[in-house]
Amino acid sequence: MLPDVHSALSRRALLLGGLACAGSATFLRGTSALAATTLLNVSYDPTRELYRGINAAFSENWKDSSGSSVTVRTSNGGSGAQARSVLEGAPADVVSLGLARDIDMLAQKGLVAADWQKRLPHNSTPFTSTIVFLVRKGNPKAIHDWTDLVRGDVQVVTPNPKTSGGARWNYLAAWGWALHQKGGTDASARAYLQALFQHVPVLDAGARGATNSFVQRGLGDVLIAWENEALLAAHELGPDRFDIIVPSLSVLAEPPVALVDHNARTHGTTTVAQNYLEFLYTPRAQDIAATHYFRPTDSTVARVHAALFPKVKTFDIASLGGWAAVQKRHFAAGGIFDQIYTQHG
Amino acid sequence: MAEAILSVRPRTSDPLPGFRLALFSTLLWVGLIVAxxxxxxxxRPWQEGLGAMTMALHDGRMFAALRVSFVTAFIAALINVPVGLLLTWTLVRVRLPGRRIVDALIDLPFAIPTAVxxxxxxxxxxxxxxxxKPLAHLGINIAYSTAGIVVALMFVGLPFIVRSVEPVLRGLPPEQEEAAGLLGASSWQTVWRVVLPSLLPATVSGFGLAFARGIGEYGSVIFIAGNQPFRTEIAPLLVVVRLQEFDYAGATSIAFLLLVASMLCLAGVAMLRRRVARGLISGVN
Amino acid sequence: MSAFTRWSLVIATWLIVAVVLILPPLLVLSEALRDGLPTALQSLADPDAISAIRLTVEMTVLSVVINTVFGVLAAWLISKYRFPFRGVLVALIEIPISVSPVVAGLVWLLLFGSQGWWGAALDHYNIHIAFAPAGILLATLFVTFPYVTRTILPLMEQQGRDAEDAATLLGASFWQILWRVTLPDARWALLSGILLTTARAMGEFGAVSVVSGHIPGMTETMPLHIETLYNGYQSVAAFSMAALLAIMAMTTVGFRAFFENRARRATLAGDAGS
Known part of the structure; x- marks a missing residue:
């Protein structure tokens, strides 16, 4: 039964007090949770397995060197979508995104220092990757290079360049390859990409979504993917279900990392966050990266794991004019991608 | 609104205490959380300026997504009508072994969270x-196609039909069916001529509820839909895609249309229900 | 009805029930237990999983408490008084039921996101609502908003206000009337509304997904964590979490059915007595 009323007033006060406490507890929770040393690394899509390994190693390392404990959390999603969630207020201490342009966007809003790319070695890129093709076992559609992707009934899976970093690298790898063909011009490259996107049945928001479409849902004949994602799928999701095809020319993909100065300052985590980023360049982290199929920048570690990675001929983003120019021309609203994809529909 | 209500205050001398407190707390609650x-x-869509709105309205992908949502929700609700009527009929009128279990299971789609x-x-x-797997051997692919969306929407929509029709069927006296039987009507004629017309308003209402729910459904659909633009991309997913692209104007336009559509749909169902009720079963009650 | 018709109906019904309603929960259990019960339980003891469970419980308790208190007051207002715009108020309370979950999340970003009306201003004071637990709470509040009011309103309208008027004449205060006169009669309906709110709050996915930011260990509720695990190829962990969440929600709904039966019997008994 319902309890007796002793004093209506005190009941009301109690009720309102309780609500106020509960409410403020929720609002403060975000900040207080960060007061204990917790780092948040907002990352792009295919690094789930990678950072699970690295975060554990870093916590151990930090405990040994400083005596205090730290928990590193990672959230994953399409690179562009993740950068936007940091803009929206996701409390990232560090970001590790698919391409420099997404971190530049954070720098423009003052969340990251403008010179972020010079603060760590190799343009703030601890490991690199490239773009390759993943096909069904035995390569039934005989796909060997970019030309084969626009042939007849071939279906290509690649994520949405508006939200995914990997998708932009995929797009640019195709663009660069088309430019490097005999007599290649902007017009011929554009025609190639337009043809390519007519073979794309699904645009997932991130690289992992695209891999799922290809691997789990059985969509498409070829997945254009990060090399690390393709190797992961080929080795661990179904050793006898997929083959990796290396195209004649691809792009050197550089997924960079940066400290989110504004947030780290607020959380009081600048030192440990900086240490975390530097840790990525140590042989231990580089070794973990290689086991997750990211190409180490440390040449000693790279040599140890050389057998994992196929030889790929690559060009870099600078040869296309750098990210600022590329983003504006291709991926901004009304840019080349929009024109191509609208016509596709 | 608050001033209007207080200034009119019909029962200024209403002796029952608590009007002001209840009014203010309700206005606060409704105001903050809903209004x-x-x-x-x-x-918001008008704030972005006319340019953004026209651009959004020219977006073929948006209309394709809205069409996918509407068509699949309609088909799923339509298939659910005979299935739901069959289940309700056996639940209420047939000595069904395990009736209590079936009765409890009907609410399962309500209870299971959409992500699950x-x-x-x-x-x-x-x-x-x-x-x-067995369906694939027969050449039927459900997952990652339009059929997958329909299957998911059928699952979440089924209880709406059953729970709308059930109380009405329970209220119909079985004697009426017996009388029809005595007058020489076959059991099918009885069902067709006597029972179904009385169940029509409740069925329409259940259909409308399932349809409205289907238009906006997200969690149970995105895993099984192929999410291909123009083909198997539902409108709520496109809202999320636009948000991830940081395109607030685009996301808001679709959301706005979605809201208007579901409101119209519910209003339409309410109207249709009233009309059907007046026109068809005035004699029964 | 001929025996043939009856049996075809029975068989058809059980076939539909088996394929549509029994296979899915069986599949959840079988996928969760594929590597044995210990593995399934272990996956639930993962720190991110525990944090997701905790966040879900917190959000559910808060939304249920807030929506129950205000929902009861709203039902009182609507059922006991006549005033202008009463219909508008009822319609407003009903709206969230028909709104797509994704839209229910989006509206909060329009207010508190970085491009929203007040997002930048609040950010200045270091208050984060979007992509933080506060946003998840608001989205859950919106989605579960109408259930308590909707469940008790018909009953309270049926009650009329004779008892309340009598209590007023005897000098009872508002809270005394609410606690001692109105609510005792509506208690089973209230309980049913609270349980419905609970089930919906813990299972909400779309609305929460839009405002959450999906940070494991911080802003992931159980449904969001299920998605993350599923996309990370951790099928056993995803289905273990799904099984736990489904059991929690189904128990809640089961209790509700039990209490509703009781309430129905209580009403019947009451009618017979009077």
Missing amino acids: LPLTALVV TGITLATLYGPQGWLG
Whole structure:
């Protein structure tokens, strides 16, 4: 039964007090949770397995060197979508995104220092990757290079360049390859990409979504993917279900990392966050990266794991004019991608 | 609104205490949690300027997504009508072994969270799934196609039909059917001529509820739909895609249309229900 | 009805029930237990999983408490008084039921996101609502908003206000009337509304997904964590979490059915007595 009323007033006060406490507890929770040393690394899509390994190693390392404990959390999603969630207020201490342009966007809003790319070695890129093709076992559609992707009934899976970093690298790898063909011009490259996107049945928001479409849902004949994602799928999701095809020319993909100065300052985590980023360049982290199929920048570690990675001929983003120019021309609203994809529909 | 109500105050001398307190707390609650955010949704598309709105309205992908949502929700609700009527009929009128179990299971789609429904149906109907694999041998692909969306929407919509029709059927006296039988009507004629017309308003209402729910459904669909633009991309998913692209104007336009559509749909169902009720069963009650 | 018709109906019904309603929960259990019960339980003891469970419980308790208190007051207002715009108020309370979950999340971003009306201003004071637990709470509040009011309103309208008027004449205060006169009669309906709110709050996916930011260990509720695990190829962990969440929600709904039966019997008994 319902309890007796002793004093209506005190009941009301109690009720309102309780609500106020509960409410403020929720609002403060975000900040207080960060007061204990917790780092948040907002990352792009295919690094789930990678950072699970690295975060554990870093916590151990930090405990040994400083005596205090730290928990590193990672959230994953399409690179562009993740950068936007940091803009929206996701409390990232560090970001590790698919391409420099997404971190530049954070720098423009003052969340990251403008010179972020010079603060760590190799343009703030601890490991690199490239773009390759993943096909069904035995390569039934005989796909060997970019030309084969626009042939007849071939279906290509690649994520949405508006939200995914990997998708932009995929797009640019195709663009660069088309430019490097005999007599290649902007017009011929554009025609190639337009043809390519007519073979794309699904645009997932991130690289992992695209891999799922290809691997789990059985969509498409070829997945254009990060090399690390393709190797992961080929080795661990179904050793006898997929083959990796290396195209004649691809792009050197550089997924960079940066400290989110504004947030780290607020959380009081600048030192440990900086240490975390530097840790990525140590042989231990580089070794973990290689086991997750990211190409180490440390040449000693790279040599140890050389057998994992196929030889790929690559060009870099600078040869296309750098990210600022590329983003504006291709991926901004009304840019080349929009024109191509609208016509596709 | 508050001033208007207080200034009119019909029962200024209402002796029952608590009017002011209840009024203010309700206005605060409704205002903060419902009216304020919905105002933002209604105002925002116009704030972006006419350019953004026209651009959004010229977006073929948006209309394709809205069409996918509407068509699949309609088909799913339509298939659910005979299935739901059959289940309700056996529940109420047939000595069904395990009736209590079936009765409890009907509410299952209400109870299971949508994300759980999503991954479960995707696995069940996937190429390697318990149902997907045998169906694939027959050349039928459910998962990652339009059929997958319909299957998911049928699952979440089924209880709406059954729970709408059930109380009405319970209220219909079985004597009426017996009388029709005595007058020489076959059991099918009885069902067709006597029972179904009386159940029509409740069925329409259940259909409308399932349809409205289907238009907006997200969690149970995205795992099993192929999410291909122009083909299997539902409108709520496109809202999320636009948000991830940081395209607030685009997301808001779709959300606005979605809101208007479901409101119209519910209003239409309410009207249709009233009309059917007046026109067809005035004699029964 | 001929025996043939009856049996075809029975068989058809059980076939539909088996395929549509029994296979899915069986699949959840079978996928969760694929590597044995210990593995399934272990996956639930993962720190991110525990944090997701905790966040879900917190959000559910808060939304249920807030929506129950205000929902009861709203039902009182609507059922006991006549005033202008009463219909508008009822319609407003009903709206969230028909709104797509995704839209229910989006509206909060329009207010508190970085491009929203007040997002930048609040950010200045270091208050984060979007992509933080506060946003998840608001989205859950919106989605579960109408259930308590909707469940008790018909009953309270049926009650009329004779008892309340009598209590007023005897000098009872508002809270005394609410606690001692109105609510005792509506208690089973209230309980049913609270349980419905609970089930919906813990299972909400779309609305929460839009405002959450999906940070494991911080802003992931159980449904969001299920998605993350599923996309990360951790099928056993995803289905273990799904099984736990489904059991929690189904128990809640089961209790509700039990209490509703009781309430129905209580009403019947009451009618017979009077």
